[in-house]
Amino acid sequence: MPSKWTLDALKPGTSAEAIFWPNPVEDSGYRWRATHLDERRTPKVVLSDDERIVPGVPCVVKVKQVTKPEREDRGIILVEWVGAGTFKIEGVYLDPVVSKKLQVALECGLNILLDGPQGCGKTVLARSIAESLGMRFVFFNCGAVVEASDFLATIQVRASESGSPVTDFIKTEVLESIEEANEHPERRYLVFLDELNRCQETARNALMPALDSTRRVFHPIENRFLTIPPNVQFIAAVNRGRAFSATFGIDAAQLDRFVPLQMTYLPPPEEEALLARRHEGLAKSxxxxxxxxxxxxxxxxxxxxxxxxxxxxxxxxxxxxRLFSNNLRTDLPEVLRSSFCGRFSGRWDDVSTDAGAVWAVVTRTLAERKLPVD
Ligand SMILES: Nc1ncnc2c1ncn2[C@@H]1O[C@H](COP(=O)(O)OP(=O)(O)O)[C@@H](O)[C@H]1O
Ligand SMILES: [Mg+2]
Incomplete structure (x- = not known):
């Protein structure tokens, strides 16, 4: 953990990065409060009233004045806004251009559509955004949606005491969080709509008013419209396999409600670094x-x-x-045969199938790396 700031180091003119949230002390005269500068805790609260501050989004500020320096329990650090801060997300590699666009979209509260092949980090990215911006993460798998109301409620049929069937509506986490967000404007919610392209077109259409300026949905249990407050932000993800690279079945009008961000696999050195962190003890080579x-x-x-x-x-x-870590020459092909070829259709020893084509790439690449497969 980085150490706490001393007041001596926070002379007027010092600049640092801060993330502000609404100041819980309402009559203080300052709308925004932060407790850290450059990720180090400050000895007094950091306050500002600058209207360019967006809650949860890093910005650079300059110390203007420290009041009551002699008192430990009183006083504030007053700062002024200098500019936008840098946006970093712990543990996730993000292409720098995508990162910039993501930051703008988040700052402006625009819906984001992450578009990329399976396993390129879409889910991990959404989760980490929520974590690093202090938002509540709401995961919703659209693959299971058949009807429009499924986004907000699921129906359960059970037997009543008399034995006749009763239908219960159970709220989904999406509905619960929209309701909660209305009650708690100080909390922020990130609703992640995973595999948006996998749900029925008609169901998706019903979600659209939630995503445009209308910002409301029909509450299927209370039969009324429910407003989606500004503290709810949506991120959707679509898996664009290379087999369907031309389209992912979302029509233009639906797509228009999102800022689309194209993601792809990490560059090899970044993927190596990620795996090295996760698998300590495995040779870098x-x-x-x-x-x-x-x-x-x-x-x-x-x-x-x-x-x-x-x-x-x-x-x-x-x-x-330990069952595999003896002989790379034999273990590596063995493992890649199942972990890589096994993810494609067909068999590794049948060259007319995808798995066979993948096996050919495996043997060729290993031979190039001086590890020929016997
Ligand atoms: N860019 C990335 N940065 C960090 N981890 C990644 C990245 N891409 C993939 N991963 C890792 O790969 C796995 C799959 O990622 P995930 O987010 O579930 O992919 P997706 O949602 O795109 O299918 C996770 O274990 C994740 O940690
Ligand atoms: Mg995913």
Missing amino acids: TIAHVVAVADAIRRAPDLGGTLSVRATDEACIFLRH
Whole structure:
């Protein structure tokens, strides 16, 4: 943990990064409050009333004045706004251009559509955004949605005491969080709509007023319209497999409600670094072989699918296990045969199938890396 600031170091003119939230002391005259500068705790609260401050979004500020420096329990650090801060998300690699656009969209409260192949980090990114911005994360899998009302409630039929069937509506987490957000304007919610392209078109249409300026949905239990307050932000994800790269079945009008952000797999050195952090003790050179093969498969033309980071992660789990960590020459092909070829249709030893084509890429890449498969 970084140490706490001393007052001496916070002389007027010092600039640092801060994340502000609404000041809970309402009559203080300052709308915004922060408790940290450059991620280090400050000895007094940091206050500002600048209207350019967006709650939860990092910005750079300059110390204007520290009041009551002699008192530990009193006084404030008054700062002025200098500019936008940098946006970093712990543990997730994000392309710098995507990162900039993401920051703008979040600052402006625009809906975001993460578009990328399976296992490129969409879910992990959404979850980490919520964590690093202090938002409550609401995960919703659209793949299970059949009817419009499924976004907000599920129906359960049970037997009543007399034995006749009764229908109960159970609120989904999405509905619960919209209700909660109305009651708690100081909390922020990030609703993640995973696999938005997998749900029925008609169901998706019913969600659209939630995502445009109308910002309301029909409450299926209370039969009334429910406003979606500004402290609810939506991020959706679509899996665009390479087999369907032309379209993902979301029509233009629906797409228009989002800022689309294209994601792709991490660059190989970043994927190696990620796997090295997760699999301490596994040789860096082994990780490099795994990533090089995955990269070659992802680039190979004419395959009906692609390879997620889950696959490289799984290969590393096997390779560091004592049952496998003896002989790289035999273990590596063995593991990649199941962890990589096994994710494609067909069989590794049948060249007419995708799995066989993947096996050809595996053997070629390993041979290039001086690890020929016998
Ligand atoms: N860019 C990335 N940064 C960090 N981890 C990643 C990244 N891409 C993939 N991963 C890892 O790969 C796995 C799958 O990621 P996930 O977010 O579930 O993918 P998606 O939602 O795109 O299918 C997770 O274990 C995640 O930690
Ligand atoms: Mg996902």
